[in-house]
Amino acid sequence: MLFFEILLGTALGIIFGLIPNFHINLLAYLLCAAGVFSIFPDSFYLFFSIAVSMTITGILPLLLFRTQTSDTFALFLGRASSSSVSEIKSQITLFLYGFIFGGIFAVLFLPLFYVLFVLFSDFYVLIFGVLFLILIHLIFQQESISGKVLAFLIILFSGTLGVLTLKYNFFFSGPLLPCIFGLFALPQLLMLYFKISGTDNRSKFVQEIVSLKMILYNSFLGTLFSSIIAIVPSISPGLSMGLSSLFKEKDNSTEKLILFSSTLISVILIYFFMAITFRKSRIGFVSILLEQGVIASFSIPDIFLLGFVFLLVIGATCLFLFYFSFPIISCISTFDHTKVNLSVILFSVGLIIAITNVWSVFLIILSCAIGFLPIVYNKNKLFLMSYLIVPTILFFI
Amino acid sequence: MFDDDFRKIIIFTCIFGLLGLFIITYFFECAEVIVSDLLSGDIKESVYVVIGQIKSIEVKSNTLFFEFCDSSNCIKAVYFNPSTRIIEKLKTAMRDNLQIKVKARFEKYYGVSEIVIYKIYFEVNNLDYS
Numbered sequence: 001m002l003f004f005e006i007l008l009g010t011a012l013g014i015i016f017g018l019i020p021n022f023h024i025n026l027l028a029y030l031l032c033a034a035g036v037f038s039i040f041p042d043s044f045y046l047f048f049s050i051a052v053s054m055t056i057t058g059i060l061p062l063l064l065f066r067t068q069t070s071d072t073f074a075l076f077l078g079r080a081s082s083s084s085v086s087e088i089k090s091q092i093t094l095f096l097y098g099f100i101f102g103g104i105f106a107v108l109f110l111p112l113f114y115v116l117f118v119l120f121s122d123f124y125v126l127i128f129g130v131l132f133l134i135l136i137h138l139i140f141q142q143e144s145i146s147g148k149v150l151a152f153l154i155i156l157f158s159g160t161l162g163v164l165t166l167k168y169n170f171f172f173s174g175p176l177l178p179c180i181f182g183l184f185a186l187p188q189l190l191m192l193y194f195k196i197s198g199t200d201n202r203s204k205f206v207q208e209i210v211s212l213k214m215i216l217y218n219s220f221l222g223t224l225f226s227s228i229i230a231i232v233p234s235i236s237p238g239l240s241m242g243l244s245s246l247f248k249e250k251d252n253s254t255e256k257l258i259l260f261s262s263t264l265i266s267v268i269l270i271y272f273f274m275a276i277t278f279r280k281s282r283i284g285f286v287s288i289l290l291e292q293g294v295i296a297s298f299s300i301p302d303i304f305l306l307g308f309v310f311l312l313v314i315g316a317t318c319l320f321l322f323y324f325s326f327p328i329i330s331c332i333s334t335f336d337h338t339k340v341n342l343s344v345i346l347f348s349v350g351l352i353i354a355i356t357n358v359w360s361v362f363l364i365i366l367s368c369a370i371g372f373l374p375i376v377y378n379k380n381k382l383f384l385m386s387y388l389i390v391p392t393i394l395f396f397i
Numbered sequence: 398m399f400d401d402d403f404r405k406i407i408i409f410t411c412i413f414g415l416l417g418l419f420i421i422t423y424f425f426e427c428a429e430v431i432v433s434d435l436l437s438g439d440i441k442e443s444v445y446v447v448i449g450q451i452k453s454i455e456v457k458s459n460t461l462f463f464e465f466c467d468s469s470n471c472i473k474a475v476y477f478n479p480s481t482r483i484i485e486k487l488k489t490a491m492r493d494n495l496q497i498k499v500k501a502r503f504e505k506y507y508g509v510s511e512i513v514i515y516k517i518y519f520e521v522n523n524l525d526y527s
Binding site for chain 2: 157160161164165168169170171173291362365366369370372373376377394395396
């Protein structure tokens with residue numbers, strides 16, 4: 001039965017992951033609305049496998065359509081049209097390295113995640129300090145005065161939106177969903193739809209020599225920095241990736257892909273591990289699983305099983321992508337990108353309205369306007385994380 | 398590339414959108430209910446002013462948990478990031494079995510009804526708790 005759950009979950013995750021801009025939180029809301037959790041109340045590994053394999057296959061639409069989510073916005077991959085098939089192949093291979101080694105490190109780091117959470121989760125000054133320093137760092141890393149002012153304004157706008165929708169939410173049902181979509185995904189999708197190039201001047205992807213030492217080092221670093229998520233609330237994988245990038249001496253696109261993919265996969269294990277051991281959720285998907293009673297109490301052998309299943313699903317999904325990604329890319333490449341982007345926008349907005357209510361349209365428009373600020377002024381999208389960081393800081397003051 | 402008009406539209410939308418959201422939040426008037434109304438099942442999840450009395454206060458992880466009751470029913474209440482002054486006032490209100498009024502969001506958390514408190518009004522019945 002367990003093997004069947006893992007197999008089904010991996011297969012479903014692969015399919016869901018291929019849908020552009022389809023985040024696991026949206027999937028959780030859909031499954032909840034469809035009553036799936038009531039039908040499979042004890043199938044924890046089904047949903048766990050879906051989350052893991054969906055995260056891995058999610059790189060295909062990301063590479064093909066550049067449809068980014070709050071988890072992947074820190075990645076810069078160049079314009080979709082400018083990437084050749086061989087370039088995408090190289091990127092997929094690097095991602096797979098990161099997923100495999102990041103997954104192995106994440107399992108080995110489980111005791112570290114546990115210790116870090118136990119030691120620091122109630123150490124409010126540290127959490128407050130880390131978040132506050134992140135904001136200060138983001139502002140002062142700007143070289144010019146005008147850059148600092150702009151950075152401050154983006155933080156102010158997104159932070160105010162966070163306070164008004166998360167801390168003092170009197171009207172909106174599930175404001176997180178439309179705001180995260182509007183801030184991180186919609187501006188990018190609109191730019192792709194209207195074929196606006198933007199002013200991003202970061203370097204294009206350049207394939208460099210890959211060594212095992214480099215893969216291991218970057219996977220290790222990605223997993224290590226993802227542990228920040230275990231301690232500090234409101235840090236997303238995107239911000240965690242951004243933080244680990246700060247410790248890199250040069251802007252190496254090859255290393256970044258491995259770093260980012262290892263972070264992406266490590267945080268999935270952290271999310272579930274935190275939910276199992278501390279009943280804490282850092283993501284909507286896990287929060288809904290907890291709410292629906294799908295995540296039961298785990299013993300130590302169950303944690304070992306969790307690690308084993310995690311690696312098994314990573315292995316199976318990476319193997320699938322290794323052999324079948326190119327036929328899938330060839331198939332998807334025939335689709336009209338403009339139509340796909342329009343479908344993604346309409347599907348996402350429709351889904352959010354269906355899950356929340358029609359008032360979410362106001363939040364989508366407002367958060368999209370704020371999400372455009374770093375793009376039109378060529379600033380780092382990490383500033384938008386203030387949407388979560390500022391309300392969290394206020395919680396600890 | 399983006400022209401100046403587009404930038405102006407973006408900034409205009411941000412400022413007036415946030416301002417509008419702030420104004421409607423600040424001047425929002427909510428219905429006044431008692432705890433039994435919330436638990437009757439006829440009330441939807443929203444923000445209300447609730448009147449009741451406090452029982453069993455507990456502070457955990459920078460969050461205040463207490464039972465908020467009327468004459469027949471109790472509901473779980475959560476107040477994030479409470480100040481020491483607020484905790485002391487609430488303890489006084491609990492000890493003296495006094496009625497207080499709270500502005501709170503009524504919701505279900507893991508299937509259990511609860512209220513997340515935004516503001517506590519200590520001046521019900523013109524009583525001074527200070």
